[in-house]
Amino acid sequence: MASEFPDTAAELAAGLAAGRFSSVELTRHYLARIERLDATLNSFITVCADRALAQAAAADTRRAAGTAGALDGVPYANKDIFCTNGVRTSCGSHMLDNFIAPYDAHVVERLHAAGLVMLGKTNMDEFAMGSSNETSYYGPVQNPWDRARVPGGSSGGSATAVAAGLAPLATGTDTGGSIRQPAALCGISGLKPTYGRVSRYGMIAFASSLDQGGPMARDAQDLALLLNAMAGFDPRDSTSVARADEDYTRAIGTSLDGLRVGLPREYFGADLDPRIGDTIHTAVAALEARGASVHEISLPNAALAIPAYYVIASAECSANLSRYDGVRFGYRCEEPRDLEDLYSRSRGEAFGEEVKRRILVGTYALSSGYYDAYYRKAQQLRRLIKQDFVDAFQTIDVIAGPTTPGVAFPAGTNVEDPVTMYLSDVYTTAVNLAGLPAISVPAGFVDNLPVGLQLIGNYFDEARLLGVAHAYQQDSDWHLRKPPGTD
Amino acid sequence: MSINADDVRAMARLARLAIAEPDIPTYAAQLSRILDLVAQMNAVDTHNVEPLAHPLDISARLRADVVTESDQREQLQAGWPHIADGLYLVPQVIE
Numbered sequence: 409m410a411s412e413f414p415d416t417a418a419e420l421a422a423g424l425a426a427g428r429f430s431s432v433e434l435t436r437h438y439l440a441r442i443e444r445l446d447a448t449l450n451s452f453i454t455v456c457a458d459r460a461l462a463q464a465a466a467a468d469t470r471r472a473a474g475t476a477g478a479l480d481g482v483p484y485a486n487k488d489i490f491c492t493n494g495v496r497t498s499c500g501s502h503m504l505d506n507f508i509a510p511y512d513a514h515v516v517e518r519l520h521a522a523g524l525v526m527l528g529k530t531n532m533d534e535f536a537m538g539s540s541n542e543t544s545y546y547g548p549v550q551n552p553w554d555r556a557r558v559p560g561g562s563s564g565g566s567a568t569a570v571a572a573g574l575a576p577l578a579t580g581t582d583t584g585g586s587i588r589q590p591a592a593l594c595g596i597s598g599l600k601p602t603y604g605r606v607s608r609y610g611m612i613a614f615a616s617s618l619d620q621g622g623p624m625a626r627d628a629q630d631l632a633l634l635l636n637a638m639a640g641f642d643p644r645d646s647t648s649v650a651r652a653d654e655d656y657t658r659a660i661g662t663s664l665d666g667l668r669v670g671l672p673r674e675y676f677g678a679d680l681d682p683r684i685g686d687t688i689h690t691a692v693a694a695l696e697a698r699g700a701s702v703h704e705i706s707l708p709n710a711a712l713a714i715p716a717y718y719v720i721a722s723a724e725c726s727a728n729l730s731r732y733d734g735v736r737f738g739y740r741c742e743e744p745r746d747l748e749d750l751y752s753r754s755r756g757e758a759f760g761e762e763v764k765r766r767i768l769v770g771t772y773a774l775s776s777g778y779y780d781a782y783y784r785k786a787q788q789l790r791r792l793i794k795q796d797f798v799d800a801f802q803t804i805d806v807i808a809g810p811t812t813p814g815v816a817f818p819a820g821t822n823v824e825d826p827v828t829m830y831l832s833d834v835y836t837t838a839v840n841l842a843g844l845p846a847i848s849v850p851a852g853f854v855d856n857l858p859v860g861l862q863l864i865g866n867y868f869d870e871a872r873l874l875g876v877a878h879a880y881q882q883d884s885d886w887h888l889r890k891p892p893g894t895d
Numbered sequence: 896m897s898i899n900a901d902d903v904r905a906m907a908r909l910a911r912l913a914i915a916e917p918d919i920p921t922y923a924a925q926l927s928r929i930l931d932l933v934a935q936m937n938a939v940d941t942h943n944v945e946p947l948a949h950p951l952d953i954s955a956r957l958r959a960d961v962v963t964e965s966d967q968r969e970q971l972q973a974g975w976p977h978i979a980d981g982l983y984l985v986p987q988v989i990e
Contacts, residue, residue, distance in 0.1 A: 510970045603950045617949060646955040715935045726910060733911070736983055737975055746986050748911070756913025764912060768903065768922065769929055771910045785936050787946030792939070794947060827928045843950020867951070 413437055415888075417482050417576045417630040424471060424481045431464035431471070431481030435525050438483050442527065442574050445894065448555070451568040453488045453546045454496050455528035463525040470523060479637055480523030485575035487566050488529035489536055490516050490621070491610040499612045500532040500544040500562075503732050503739045503758040513610025514642045515579060515621055522637040527575050531565030534760045535729065536586055536614045538562050539832045542823055543762040550819075551594060552891035553857055557816040560590030560832075566624050567594035572894045577634050578624040583615050584717050585811075585836025587622050588848035592811035592860020595850045597877065597887060598624040599631045602868050603843035604649035606635075607642030615724035616647075618717075618840040627887045628849060628877035632657040635870065651868070659875025665699035667876065670804035674710035675835055679813045684859050687852040688810050691861045694883045695808070695876065703804055707796040712789045713838035714830060719773050719786035720841070726770025729763070765826060794842040801866045806876055810835055811848040811860030835862060845870045849877045850886035858886070898926040 413434060414420060423429055439457050446452055460483065467481030491497045491509035493516075498504045512520070520526070533543040541549040541564025549564040551557040552572040559568045563580035567590035570578050580587035582600035591598030599622045606621040613619060623634035635656045642648045669692060676685050696702050734740040734754025741757050744750035759767070773782035800807060813834055822829040839846045844864055851861035861880070865873040881887050903922045907914045914922060949955075968981060977984040 506974075508974055510967065510973070643956075643958065647949070649951070650956070709939070712936060712939060715933045718929065719933055719936070730910075735977075735985055736971075740977065744986050747988055750986055751911040752907075752913040755911060756915075759912070764914065765922065765925060765929070767910050767912060768906045768926060771906045772898075772902070772926070772930075773933075775906070775909060782933065784946050785941060787948060788941035788944040789936055789939060790950075791944055791947035792941070794950065826925055827932050830929075830932065841950065 415573070415576065416626050417479060417633055420482050420576055421479055431467040431525060432461060434481065435460050435464040435483050435527070438527055438575060445572055446574060449550045449552060449568050449572055450547055451531055451549050451565040451572070451574060452485070452528045453498055453500070453531050453565070456495060456526055459495070460525050460527050463520070467523045467525060477522050479633060481525060482577065483525040483527050483575055484519065484577040484579065484634070485528060485530045485566055485569045486516065486526050487532055487563055487579045487581060489532060489581050489612045490579060491612070492516050492526070492529065495529065497529065497612070498545070499536070500534040500546060501758065501760070501763070502545040505545065505739065507738055511610060514607035514644065515638050516610065518640060519637055524637065530569055530578060533562035533564065534763050535612070535725070536562040536581055536583055537725065537762050537766055539585070539589060539829050540819070540822065541565065541590070542819065543760050545760065548819055551816045552894055553595060554816065556818055557857070558593070558819050560593035560816065562586040563624065564590045567591055567596055567598070570594070570596045570624055570626060571891055573890065576625065577630060579621060579638070580624045581611060581619060581621045582840065583618045584721060584840050585833040587624060588811050588836050588846060588860065588862060589833060591624055591848045593816040593858065595858030595886065595889060595891070596624060597627055597631050597847065597849045598622065599635060599847045599870065599874070600839065600845060601635065601639060601870055602649070602845045604647050605639045605870070607640070607645040607648050609642050609644040613728040615721040616728060617724060618721060620840070627881050628847070628874045629657065629660055631847070632660060632874045654871065656871050656874055659871045660878045662875050663699060664695060664876065664879050667695070667700040667806065668804040669695055669700045669702045670705035670800055670807045671702060672705050672707045672710065672807060672809055674707050675809035679831070679834055680810060681814045681854065683854045684810050684814065687854065687859045688808070688861055691851040691880065692808050694880055698879055698883070705800050705804060705807070707800065707838070709789065709792045709796050710838060713793055713841060714834055716786040716789040716793065717833070717837035717841060718769070718830060719782050720790065722766045722770035723773045723783050724770070726767045726774065729767055762826065790841045793838050797842045797844060806873065807864040809862050811862040815854050815857035815859060839864055843867070845873055847873045847877050849880060850889070851884070852886055898923050898930060
């Protein structure tokens, strides 16, 4: 971004604190960039210009009064899955095109209490079901590195917005890779926290035992700052983990001496583009040069993650999405003949094809006579997959590998072939099944397209992951690269 | 695992999901492919493995049984046209 404004939230916060610019000036700057670049990128579903400027003015008032917090006045983009009081919250679906949320998600409450300025709501795969952002009712999002390619999904709008400099920070959610995969494909950093770290209250549900919100940003330090603002115990989410708030920046700048890094051999098999494999090995060598030791490990049940994931995610989605019935909010079909017709036509007309496929698969997996063969079986595999990680973390501290098997694919490639699309999540879904934290950071380019390094940590070990990622970013400049045509 | 047109109709009925008749063969083919992928699960013996419902293997926290919500009916019904006297309107169910 060729301007008087720096790129990272940490630098922006410092600039605001030093009085070099105001939050209103900063917010106008990002709104102008959105206006100029987003007509084609399509990363925002809703831009909240007036509301953002009012939030920014309030932040400037707090700044003048000496009561501003760490990220006070810094703009961010909010995935349109987080309910925002008084603002349309569509979840990328025709079903919720008319839904003005009557309350704030816990994450939104926290971010706004911290003084962050919401530029708007970002595009996403419908109900977060997709890996390319092509299932959105609001049209596909472009990858800023190659406009003919997908940004990944489901948090594709957030990833593109950060990559193209339309926002310094963004929220995302990750059910099977929906933060890490688009972060990798767009050349930004993204963190999926431990299940239970970030409240799901007001975060529209897809698969409740897997869904987890998290930060997306240019670098690890900004991820830590945003996670500080997002994470925290919330009694309204029954799976929120009751732990004291912690400072996720605390391991930034610490040494990697003695760090034990595990490379799972299953993540470097035939599925992987060998050029991505080489890129990851080069990145791991950089960690080694800083004092880490590298060990080959095995996650023997890794190949089962995708099938188990698609059973569990589809089953939970079919239950969660039963609430959309056309009766109390959302889409209602015209002139229903009777109540059954109202339910089934409202749902049939307003859900897109991928959502329908998953509802049908989930209904099948949960239907009488099939429960043991599908849902129970998948949950048994889930325990085996989790145990692989538990065993691995006996001897190592961090697992390193690729985030995705390939770089961003051309738009339209896998739209008619859901199974091939699902396989783009081959290295990410196991982490959700196990509930572990994981981060993706830029690690290089293949065919001029970004490659993501995935680092998986033990439960509640986000601070260490962020410290390792930050150390890597001291030795590399991939996270500083900017897509062409976004100046 | 092969899913036929009748299976798709049965699932669509259970899920209260209207699917146009001409689209059914495509759904049947795609769902069959997805279930073929899922069938890879059968390669592993899970006899005596306890299912894992929650990734942290803990049960949901309970709270005291007290009222915590205030009445927000007007706010929740704002902007929804199918309302009369604070009630949601649906097609007639009882003659």
